[in-house]
Amino acid sequence: MKKTIKLISAACMVLLISAFTISKTGGSGGYKIGDIAEDFSLKNIDGNMVSLADYKDAKGYIVTFTCNTCPYAVMYEDRIIALDKKYAPKGYPVIAIMPNDTNIKPDDDLDAMKKRAKEKGFTFPYLIDKEQTVFPKYGATKTPHMFVLKKTKKGNVVKYIGAIDDNYKDASAVTTKYVEEAVDALLAGEEIKEKETKAIGCSIKVAKATSSVN
Known part of the structure; x- marks a missing residue:
């Protein structure tokens, strides 16, 4: 018994x-395709709190969950910088969010984020999801994990979820640029062909007692 x-x-x-x-x-x-993404207020590396609503002239957003310590995220850094340089002037800025538990990944803490952003010359905000309340709402599971949002009267509509492109190892070998194609379609008022792909990257790190990550 x-x-x-x-x-x-x-x-x-x-x-x-x-x-x-x-x-x-x-x-x-x-979030699923077509859902309205809630706004958030997260601390940026400059100490200021940042929300999507701060971008008054934005047509939408390229939200990426990324970090310093994941090899996949590091391989994609230059491509994320390129996305911001190409699309921020067109109304789709990159908003980067670091979702990891920094007790598990101390090299992802705010000081490390500041250092990495300076080294790489990030042109976009690099926010910390310290309480780990934002990434679960998005359903993000990887770093990097991409979400393209379109600003509408109803709110910020999720239009694309997944990977940046189809080759994380070699940018020169990419054949399909998922995020670029999604944003280009939105800017042209056209339907996005591939609205959802599988994100490739490291699992987001949560408390050890409950984590299923490697």
Whole structure:
């Protein structure tokens, strides 16, 4: 009887941990294509709080969840910088958000973010999701994980979710630039051909006791 009770208790604990992990990582939900993305207020590397609403003249946003420590994110940094330089003047600025738990990844803390942004010459805000409340709403699970939003009267509509392009290893070998094609279609008033792709990158790091990341 005691053994049975222990087994039931263990099973319940596993279920609770799994449920919490899913809620933290966005694995069971997050925004879908066509959803309205809530605004947020997150600290930038310059100490200021930044919201999407601050960009009065924006037509939309290229939101990326990224970090300093993931090799995939590092390989994509130059391409993210290029996206901002190309599309911010057209009304689609890049908004970068660092979602990792810095207790697990101390090299992703705010000081490290400031240093990395200066080294790379980031032209966009680099925000920290310190309380890890924003990335689960988006359903982001990787770094990098991209979301293209279109500003409308109803709110910021999610138009694209997924990868930046189809070759994380070599920018020169890319054949399909998913984010660029999505933004170009929106600027032209056309339908996006590929609205959702699989994000390739490192798992977002959450509390060790509940994390399913590697």
